[in-house]
Amino acid sequence: MDAAQLHDEPVEPDVVASDVVYRGAVWNVRSDTVRYGDGEIVRQYVEHPGAAAVVALDDEERIVLIQQYRHPLRLRDWEIPAGLLDVAGEPPLETARRELAEEVDLVAEHWQPLLSLRTSPGGNDEVVHVFLARGLSDAPEAFARADEEADMTLARVPLRDAVDAVIAGRVTNGILVASVLAAAEVLRREAGDVAGR
Numbered sequence: 001m002d003a004a005q006l007h008d009e010p011v012e013p014d015v016v017a018s019d020v021v022y023r024g025a026v027w028n029v030r031s032d033t034v035r036y037g038d039g040e041i042v043r044q045y046v047e048h049p050g051a052a053a054v055v056a057l058d059d060e061e062r063i064v065l066i067q068q069y070r071h072p073l074r075l076r077d078w079e080i081p082a083g084l085l086d087v088a089g090e091p092p093l094e095t096a097r098r099e100l101a102e103e104v105d106l107v108a109e110h111w112q113p114l115l116s117l118r119t120s121p122g123g124n125d126e127v128v129h130v131f132l133a134r135g136l137s138d139a140p141e142a143f144a145r146a147d148e149e150a151d152m153t154l155a156r157v158p159l160r161d162a163v164d165a166v167i168a169g170r171v172t173n174g175i176l177v178a179s180v181l182a183a184a185e186v187l188r189r190e191a192g193d194v195a196g197r
Helices: 092-104 159-167 174-190
Strands: 014-023 028-036 039-047 051-056 062-070 075-079 082-084 106-118 127-138 153-158
Touching: 014 039, 051 062, 051 092, 051 106, 051 174, 062 092, 062 159, 062 174, 075 174, 082 092, 092 106, 092 127, 106 174, 127 174, 153 159, 159 174
Parallel strands: 051 127
Antiparallel strands: 014 028, 028 039, 051 082, 062 075, 062 153, 106 127
């Protein structure tokens, strides 16, 4: 297989039935019956609005990280600023800009798409659009935070140290892991180190 053939392939199966079996405040659980192959399969999954996230790098190549409590995991995990695509009609880039300001009181001069990832294809339909933001400065105003965000820890960590933490398994948030590795690769390529490509 050559590189051009390596891509996800859209499929439009015959959905025989589709029902919301749980309606939540942020996402729903849906049950679909699908004709697939020689029969039918039933799959339940979380119907998710999607999200945008930001790898914010300062001029010293430090990544802005937050640590906050995540109840399903019962831990305070390290993450990058992110938020739901929950404003009607708002493009993912605008959500990323908004979340950077709201979560860490920063704005960025330069933005570029970094990657899009599906967080758990067997269990939800969430797509997270991650952007690389550089040219950081303080936002015009600080935002009030509540709930899990009220006691967030904010840190600026050298990107190299964040990569080490990923490789060592000290940080395990999937969006953080993929984004840190992708950002490190972008910087490596920008520096002209394209060996092994």
